[in-house]
Structures are given as structure tokens and as C-alpha cells.
Amino acid sequence: MTTAYTIYLVEDEENLSGVLKPYMEKEGWEVTVFDNGTEALEAKEDPPHLWVLDIMLPGTDGYQILKEIRSSKKGEVPVIFISARDQDLDRVLGLEMGSDDYLAKPFLPQELIIRAKKLLSRIYGESQTETRRTEVNNYYIDPEARTVTDAENNDTHIELTTKEMDLILLLTEEVGKALSREDIIEHVWGENYFGSERAVDDVVRRVRKKMPRIHLETLYGYGYRVLPS
Template sequence: MDYTPRILVVDDEKDLREILQFNLSSEGFEIDVAASAEEALSKPLENYHLILLDVMMSGMSGYKMADIVRKEKQLGVPIIFLTAKNAENDLLTGFNVGGDDYIIKPFSIKEVIVRIKAVLKRGKPTSTPSTTLEYEGLKLDINRKSAAIGDEVIKLTRKEFEILALLMKNRGKYISRQEILNRIWSNDVIVTERNVDVNIARLRKKIGDYGSAIQGRAGYGYCFEN
């Protein structure tokens, strides 16, 4: 391959995460890990070439995460499920929610590597995923978590950056306050829709003239204009 595949390993078993990270990194892949589906969904999933996803985890299941990746985030990143289940119905569920392959536990690392290479070969990405979002002179660097207007760096809080990135990724689409809360704030934090309004008000002020690109509509939420 003429690029370095970037893979996200999602599994709540620490030992397995570490084994996969070590061995896949040794194979030449760039590996990130997440201990839960919730943690994985907070990452810039559009920047990965493949997700290695455990099915049975505490909290959100791998199936539910895959469903969100496909339907809500509308991402086509390949997903390989890792599971101890091998019943036909389980296999069908995995493929129905957008899985590209299914590896039954226990497995060998060699098998995982072969399956990953096969799925990546089918996808044949021609370039690395985009790590920047741009609108005229406004630019977000997803990896560095930085924002700039022209050559001037704009200091945003983490929540402000994540809200702006979410809206820019979904330009032209209204996102409700509740959905923004679900996507940006952790499930264990008690917040209200007012928190969204306050953060967007601060965000608009910080990005100056570009603030008008963030449009609010009663009953619909917020949208970053096309």
C-alpha cells in the first residue's frame, strides 16, 4: 500500500486492546484505541481507514455504534466486528448494521491481519482521510484540534471546537440541540439545551464574521450554511 492505514480498535478488554495495538502497529498500521463505543464516537471517525469493533461491551454495543456510524454520521469507513458469538442471526445482525467482516473470538493475530488487509484492499482508498475542514478563510485542523481564520489562530474551548466541527461536517443540515448534546457531551454530565445555545453564542463571537454562517432555526436546531 502507498499509504499508512489508520485503524481504530474499540474493545472494553484492556489486555486485548494492548495486544491488538502492539501487533497491528508492528505490522505497519497506525493504531488508535477506545475502551468503549461512547469513547470511539467522540473521535473523528472520518479520519480512519478501518474500525475494529467489539460487539459485546459494557454500555453501548458494537452493533449500536455501527448503526450510528452508518445512519447518523453517514460514514462509509469499513467495520470489522470482533465477537464471541457465531450464531447465524448474530452474523446477519452485524452485516445488516453495516459491518464489512466478522471475526470470531478467540482468534489469531495472523487472522486479524489477513482480514484487515483484505477489507482494506476491497476499499482501495486513493488518499488519506481529510484532517481539515474549511469554509472560505475558516479552517479547522481535526487532528491538532485547532482553528484559524487565515493565519490567525482562534482559541476555542473543546466544546466550542467540537460543535463547530460537527456543524461544518454536516453543512446545510440542521442538527437539533438534543442531538448536539448527545454527540458532544458525555452521557454522565447533566446539561440542558441552554448549554448548546451558550456555547454557540460564544463560538459565533470568537469566529467574527463567520459567526453568521451558523444559523439557528426554532424547532430545528443549528446549521452551518452551504
């Protein structure tokens, strides 16, 4: 399981912080949002595992906050800068002042998650960010990152749609367990889905095409199961 890291997100754009906070909390992280630099500085003596710090802030800007963080007793906490200003200038200044990474707005929330995971892993050790992975027929399935890689093809990342990923995660939670089409519909599409059960067959067909070594068995008149290697 992922360690319950504490994250301080310093961002005055409420819409952006409202999107980023749930994404980070899905990783099991404890996220505190500050919408101005003054309040963020008041918390620096009780530091998080990671700061995600906007540069342009009301009151005290991100550069000053970074300077204060680095001069404090616990100043080695990693920092990711985010900014919508001159990307090259902010990146260079931020790195010179001691930031560990930089993201230019606009960016995808998942990009922040990936960079944060890599940074936390590097700073605090691989063992603390170790996630539970399932291996089936040399496919490695990571339920937290929602990724599938092919170990027989140089760890190539297999692109799956949301429904394809939901299906493979469900069927590999307990390899060998049979699931009815009704069970799959409920877990993947939701209990309010009113479409045809043939949608399950279509997603299964696409998964088989993308993951040809997966032993995804059809149980005629019932449903599907993934068989062990």
C-alpha cells in the same frame, strides 16, 4: 511500502487489545484503542480508515456504534465486527446492519491482519496496500506478510518456521551478498545467543529442502549467500 492507515480498535478486553494493537502497528498502521462505546462514538466525526469493533461493550454496544457510524456524514468507512457471543446470529445481524466482515473470538491476531489487509485493499485500492516483494528463482518473498509462494507451483504457499523465514528474509534483502555465520546468528537468533553455529547450517538445510530452486550457496569457512536467478 504499506500505507499508514488509521485504525480504531474498540475493545474493552485490555489483554486482547494489548495483543492486537502491536500486531497492527507492525503493519505501519496508526492504531487508537477505545475501551468503551461512548468514547468511540465521540471520535466518529474524525473517522479512521477501518473500525475493528467488538459487539459486547460497556455503555454503548457495537451494534449501536455501527448504526451511528453508518448514519454519519462519513459512514462508508469499513467495519470488522468481533464477538464471543452466538457466532451465527452476530454474523447475520452485523452484516445486515452494514459490517464488512466478522471474526468470532477466539481468533489469531494474524487472521485479523489478513482480513484487514484484504478489506483495506478492496476499499482503498491495491496500490495503497502494495508491498515490496522479492522474486528469486520464481519464489515470491513478501517481507511484510512474511510469506513465500512458489510461482511455478500455482502460487503454493511454502510453510516456513520463524527461523527459516528470518533466514530467507535476511539472505534475500541483498541477493548476492555474502553473510558470515556470525552475522546470521546475530540477526536471526539475536546477539545473546550462546549455542552452536551449526544451528545456521541446520536451518539452511531445511530451507533448501523446502525451496529446492533457491541458489543458496555455501561459502566454506565463512557463511552463505543467495545467488540471483
